[in-house]
Amino acid sequence: MFPSRITSPTPPIPQTEDIFSSALSTLFTDDVQNSHGVPGSHVTYHSRRFGDIELRIPQHPDVEEGRKLFAHYLWNAGVICADAVEEASRDDKRAEDREDGGTRVKWNKSYWDVCGQSVLELGAGTALPSIISALSGAASTTITDHPSSPALTTGAIEQNVKTNILERDKRKAPNDESTTTVGEVNIFGYTWGTTPMYSPSSYGKPLPQHQQPTSFTRIIIADCLWMPSQHVNLVKTVLHYLDDSDPGNCALVVAGFHTGRETVRNFLEIATGDYTLLAAKVEEQEDTKGNSESEDTETKHVAGRLRAAEIFEIDVNGLTRSWEAVREGDSREAAKRWCVVAVLVRR
Structure with a gap:
C-alpha cells in the first residue's frame, strides 16, 4: 500500500533495465522496497x-560526510509519516477510521493532526512529511537537515517546497483539499543535539538570535535512528525544542x-528509560567500554525524560x-516490511 504511493517517471524511450526495474515489485512479491528514487532524480x-x-531526490553527495546522512532517497518511514499526518488532519470521521484495501489504519488525531500546530522535521531529506504538514494546515513548518546534507546543499528541499507549496495553487487537482492559506515554512540547517x-x-x-526558533508543538522524526551514536543527540533535541x-x-x-x-x-x-532487555544492555556496554565518561553522563542526563504515549x-x-x-524469527527480509511508530511526550 505505502510503497505503491511512490512512482518514478518513465524515460521517453525506456530501456530494458527501466522495464525490469519498474516490474521488480511484481516479480518479487516477497521483497519490499524501503527506499525510493535515484539520487538526483524525481519521484511522485x-x-x-x-x-x-x-x-526531487537529493543528489548523491561528493563528500563522505554527506553520504553518511542517506538523504539521497525517500524512505518508507517518511511515506508512512506523511500518510498519518494527511489522514489525521482531515476534518471528517475518515481521519479516525478508514478502510484501505482491506486493512484498517487508525491515526490518533490527538497527536497526528497538525492543524494549527508548529511543526519541526528533523533529518528531512525530501521533506515529504513537512510538505504534507504545511498543506494540512500547520500554523508553521520548519524543515531541517544537517548543514552538509545534499538535501540542503543541492537545493532539493527548497525546490520541493517551491513546487508543492508555493506554486501549488497554479496546478491544484480537482480533489485537492489543501488549505487556502499555508502557514509559514522555513528551511534551516541543523545538527542534532545542538x-x-x-x-x-x-x-x-x-x-541571528532573533531568528532562532524556540519551541514546537510537533516534532517529526522519520527514519533518523540508524546511527546509535546520535540517539542521545536526538533526545536532547526533542527535550530542547x-x-x-x-x-x-x-x-x-x-x-x-x-x-x-x-x-x-x-x-x-x-x-x-524503559530498559526492557537489561542483559542485552549489559552486553552492549561491555562492547563499548571505550566510550568516554562524558558520553555516559550525557546519556544519564536525557534518559527516561520522555514517555511513549503510543507505540506499535x-x-x-x-x-x-x-x-x-x-x-524471534523475524528475518531481515521480513523486517524490511515493518516500521515502528512511537508518540513521545514529556514525563
Missing part, C-alpha cells in the same frame, strides 16, 4: 487529499527495521501489531 507521491506531490540553526546556504554561520506548555505536545517517531531492531530499541530505551509496529500494507523489543 500520490496523495489522496492533495493530488500528486512531485519530489541549539543553533543555520541558513541552508551558510554552513557554519548560525542565524518540544513545547512544554501542553502535555499533548509530542515527537512523532517512525523508523524502519532495515538497520536492525536493536538499533531502534536502543533509541527508545534511551528516550523512555506497522507494515507496508497498513497492518499493525504490538511493539516488541525482540521479535
Whole structure:
C-alpha cells in the first residue's frame, strides 16, 4: 500500500533495465522496497487529499560526510509519516477510521493532526512529511537537515517546497483539499543535539538570535535512528525544542527495521528509560567500554525524560501489531516490511 504511493517517471524511450526495474515489485512479491528514487532524480507521491506531490531526490553527495546522512532517497518511514499526518488532519470521521484495501489504519488525531500546530522535521531529506504538514494546515513548518546534507546543499528541499507549496495553487487537482492559506515554512540547517540553526546556504554561520526558533508543538522524526551514536543527540533535541506548555505536545517517531531492531530499541530505551532487555544492555556496554565518561553522563542526563504515549509496529500494507523489543524469527527480509511508530511526550 505505502510503497505503491511512490512512482518514478518513465524515460521517453525506456530501456530494458527501466522495464525490469519498474516490474521488480511484481516479480518479487516477497521483497519490499524501503527506499525510493535515484539520487538526483524525481519521484511522485500520490496523495489522496492533495493530488500528486512531485519530489526531487537529493543528489548523491561528493563528500563522505554527506553520504553518511542517506538523504539521497525517500524512505518508507517518511511515506508512512506523511500518510498519518494527511489522514489525521482531515476534518471528517475518515481521519479516525478508514478502510484501505482491506486493512484498517487508525491515526490518533490527538497527536497526528497538525492543524494549527508548529511543526519541526528533523533529518528531512525530501521533506515529504513537512510538505504534507504545511498543506494540512500547520500554523508553521520548519524543515531541517544537517548543514552538509545534499538535501540542503543541492537545493532539493527548497525546490520541493517551491513546487508543492508555493506554486501549488497554479496546478491544484480537482480533489485537492489543501488549505487556502499555508502557514509559514522555513528551511534551516541543523545538527542534532545542538541549539543553533543555520541558513541552508551558510554552513557554519548560525542565524541571528532573533531568528532562532524556540519551541514546537510537533516534532517529526522519520527514519533518523540508524546511527546509535546520535540517539542521545536526538533526545536532547526533542527535550530542547518540544513545547512544554501542553502535555499533548509530542515527537512523532517512525523508523524502519532495515538497520536492525536493536538499533531502534536502543533509541527508545534511551528516550523512555524503559530498559526492557537489561542483559542485552549489559552486553552492549561491555562492547563499548571505550566510550568516554562524558558520553555516559550525557546519556544519564536525557534518559527516561520522555514517555511513549503510543507505540506499535506497522507494515507496508497498513497492518499493525504490538511493539516488541525482540521479535524471534523475524528475518531481515521480513523486517524490511515493518516500521515502528512511537508518540513521545514529556514525563
